[in-house]
Amino acid sequence: MVRIIKEIKNLYISNLRYLPRRSYSSHNDTKLIDVSKIRNFSIVAHVDHGKSTLADRLLEITGVIKPGNENKQVLDKLQVERERGITVKAVTASLNYTYNNEQYLLNLIDTPGHVDFSNEVVRSVRACQGVIFLVDANEGIQAQTVAVHSLAKRNNLVIIPTLNKVDLPRANPENVKAQLKSLFHIEPDTVLSISAKKGWGVPELIEAVISRIPAPTVEVNKPFRASIIDTWHDKFRGIMCLAYIESGSVEVGENVRWRSDSKQHVLKYLALLRPHEEPIKKAVAGQVVMVGCGPKGGGCVGDELLSFESADGIKVASAPAVKHMVYAGIFPSDQSQHTQLSDAIRKLALNDSAVSVTVDSSPALGQGWRVGFLGLLHLDVFTQRLLQEHKAEAILTAPSVPYKIKVKGSKAIKQFKGEEAIITNPLQLPDSQNIEEYYEPFVIGTIITPVEYIGAVTTLCVDRRGTPLPSSAVDDKMTMMQFILPLSEVVIDFHDTLKSLTSGFASFDYQDHGFHPSSLVRMDVLINGLLVEELTTIVHTSRLEYNARKLTTKLKEMIPRQMVQVAIQAVVGGKVLSRETIKAYRKDVTAKLYGGDVTRRKKLLKQQSEGKKKMRSIANIKIPRNTFIDVLKR
Numbered sequence: 001m002v003r004i005i006k007e008i009k010n011l012y013i014s015n016l017r018y019l020p021r022r023s024y025s026s027h028n029d030t031k032l033i034d035v036s037k038i039r040n041f042s043i044v045a046h047v048d049h050g051k052s053t054l055a056d057r058l059l060e061i062t063g064v065i066k067p068g069n070e071n072k073q074v075l076d077k078l079q080v081e082r083e084r085g086i087t088v089k090a091v092t093a094s095l096n097y098t099y100n101n102e103q104y105l106l107n108l109i110d111t112p113g114h115v116d117f118s119n120e121v122v123r124s125v126r127a128c129q130g131v132i133f134l135v136d137a138n139e140g141i142q143a144q145t146v147a148v149h150s151l152a153k154r155n156n157l158v159i160i161p162t163l164n165k166v167d168l169p170r171a172n173p174e175n176v177k178a179q180l181k182s183l184f185h186i187e188p189d190t191v192l193s194i195s196a197k198k199g200w201g202v203p204e205l206i207e208a209v210i211s212r213i214p215a216p217t218v219e220v221n222k223p224f225r226a227s228i229i230d231t232w233h234d235k236f237r238g239i240m241c242l243a244y245i246e247s248g249s250v251e252v253g254e255n256v257r258w259r260s261d262s263k264q265h266v267l268k269y270l271a272l273l274r275p276h277e278e279p280i281k282k283a284v285a286g287q288v289v290m291v292g293c294g295p296k297g298g299g300c301v302g303d304e305l306l307s308f309e310s311a312d313g314i315k316v317a318s319a320p321a322v323k324h325m326v327y328a329g330i331f332p333s334d335q336s337q338h339t340q341l342s343d344a345i346r347k348l349a350l351n352d353s354a355v356s357v358t359v360d361s362s363p364a365l366g367q368g369w370r371v372g373f374l375g376l377l378h379l380d381v382f383t384q385r386l387l388q389e390h391k392a393e394a395i396l397t398a399p400s401v402p403y404k405i406k407v408k409g410s411k412a413i414k415q416f417k418g419e420e421a422i423i424t425n426p427l428q429l430p431d432s433q434n435i436e437e438y439y440e441p442f443v444i445g446t447i448i449t450p451v452e453y454i455g456a457v458t459t460l461c462v463d464r465r466g467t468p469l470p471s472s473a474v475d476d477k478m479t480m481m482q483f484i485l486p487l488s489e490v491v492i493d494f495h496d497t498l499k500s501l502t503s504g505f506a507s508f509d510y511q512d513h514g515f516h517p518s519s520l521v522r523m524d525v526l527i528n529g530l531l532v533e534e535l536t537t538i539v540h541t542s543r544l545e546y547n548a549r550k551l552t553t554k555l556k557e558m559i560p561r562q563m564v565q566v567a568i569q570a571v572v573g574g575k576v577l578s579r580e581t582i583k584a585y586r587k588d589v590t591a592k593l594y595g596g597d598v599t600r601r602k603k604l605l606k607q608q609s610e611g612k613k614k615m616r617s618i619a620n621i622k623i624p625r626n627t628f629i630d631v632l633k634r
């Protein structure tokens with residue numbers, strides 16, 4: 001009896017979780033939602049040009065938050081975003097605004113500015129009809145300004161050019177308007193001027209959003225269809241999705257199905273994000289809403305949610321393809337943490353659809369994963385989020401870019417089905433005699449720099465195997481330079497070097513330029529004659545001698561002296577390119593104790609033996625595990 005009562009209680013408690021947390025909003029009454037009064041828009045800009053600050057002002061004006069200092073960057077919710085002061089995730093806020101006595105529903109999508117999160121921007125604009133194109137009136141056009149402008153153009157979005165930070169004494173709106181005219185042919189009289197910090201010009205900007213951006217063109221009377229633009233994991237409610245309703249309408253409790261599988265689900269959660277959740281009963285085409293079908297309901301970015309009865313035949317609007325720029329191995333710090341880390345990666349990958357995850361293993365680090373990222377900041381943020389949001393500590397191996405090969409007689413090599421293969425792990429590279437052609441990923445790098453640094457920037461890019469493209473003047477002080485560069489030369493430290501060469505004045509952004517034929521080889525590292533798999537790299541032939549010397553010298557510094565002599569060799573195709581030797585040495589951790597306390601002596605020996613467990617052993621040579629991670633960094 002007691003057990004039955006307990007079970008009923010548990011059932012009641014678990015059902016409580018699924019009840020909406022707040023009362024339904026007035027938007028339940030769909031007569032209030034007139035598609036012609038919906039505006040879906042995004043704010044796009046270069047890093048730090050003020051997107052999140054402007055979003056705060058919009059939230060204040062529409063009454064979502066009260067004015068005040070504590071409301072800084074309300075849409076930057078993640079701990080990593082607040083700590084680093086950057087936006088990582090695109091966030092949505094549905095705002096009510098009354099204009100000319102008519103009520104409008106403004107769906108604002110705050111997007112990240114950094115190139116590593118451009119995938120978020122690409123996804124967000126799919127639900128938008130227009131963008132606020134924000135440019136800092138003090139800094140002027142920067143490299144990413146060029147990238148987001150071309151993204152908006154490519155997606156046929158209405159662009160509202162807006163100068164921000166006009167309150168700054170050094171702001172020069174007239175000059176930046178001239179830059180906009182010269183690079184993008186934007187007429188100066190269409191450009192708005194605001195101060196997101198002070199709130200100046202923001203009401204006029206909202207009016208421009210209403211008057212210049214069209215309402216979504218959707219079919220209200222067709223069957224329900226919504227495309228998923230973001231997903232995240234909720235502990236109690238399962239996968240939650242951000243959906244843009246492209247046709248029809250949907251109600252809580254209705255039967256729905258995913259385009260990708262035909263199983264029937266019940267729509268359990270439907271809410272407006274303001275940005276807090278506001279449960280609604282019904283949503284119609286044109287709206288951007290949160291949907292969820294419960295813990296087993298599924299959902300992923302790029303899929304579509306359909307009315308269960310709807311006839312098939314509508315093509316899935318596929319999610320834009322993600323091209324991973326760097327790959328790294330992720331391993332648990334201890335194999336007993338494998339399940340916990342696996343769970344954390346799965347949940348985080350759901351919220352960060354830009355990563356790709358495949359299973360990997362290493363003799364030194366055990367079972368793990370090979371993860372593809374959009375860049376190094378993306379990789380850094382991903383591991384920080386693993387720790388902060390999922391309490392999962394991970395070891396990360398040195399990042400590398402993906403290469404492509406064309407194999408000779410593809411049947412001879414089992415793992416490659418076709419003639420061409422993408423190599424994300426240098427160890428997968430087959431023997432050179434089986435390879436007909438190597439390809440390396442290239443990018444078009446855009447650099448906006450003051451004219452006095454043109455020489456330094458050119459030297460840097462040519463040194464990194466770059467080919468210059470024609471440059472164009474932004475104004476009489478700034479120029480836009482473009483280079484075709486190998487991604488491997490850009491991905492690690494290019495941005496930092498550029499910043500230090502130009503006293504921080506140049507900005508850099510890159511776009512994929514596909515794979516180019518290249519002269520590459522596999523370089524191995526041998527320790528006392530044995531291969532160390534983790535240290536295998538793919539190197540351009542022009543960099544061979546330099547990389548070999550650098551790698552062996554660094555390893556000599558990082559590997560502690562041992563009881564036996566250690567020979568470190570960098571080898572290509574059996575030929576030794578560089579060699580270093582570490583002389584034999586016996587480390588007596590108790591040497592300084594001169595007899596003394598026996599427990600202290602035991603403690604030191606115990607610490608030493610624990611340290612040894614964290615070592616990878618190759619031919620009796622103990623190598624600290626972080627060596628595999630740090631040595632390949634520049």
Ligand SMILES: Nc1nc2c(ncn2[C@@H]2O[C@H](COP(=O)(O)OP(=O)(O)OP(=O)(O)O)[C@@H](O)[C@H]2O)c(=O)[nH]1
Nearest residue numbers: 047048049050051052053086087113165195196197
């Ligand atoms: N003086 C002044 N400062 C501003 C204004 N708008 C933003 N800022 C400041 O500029 C800095 C960057 O603003 P954010 O809103 O974080 O910029 P963001 O574009 O969202 O940055 P990311 O998310 O990293 O791309 C912050 O220190 C803001 O306080 C403005 O109108 N005037």
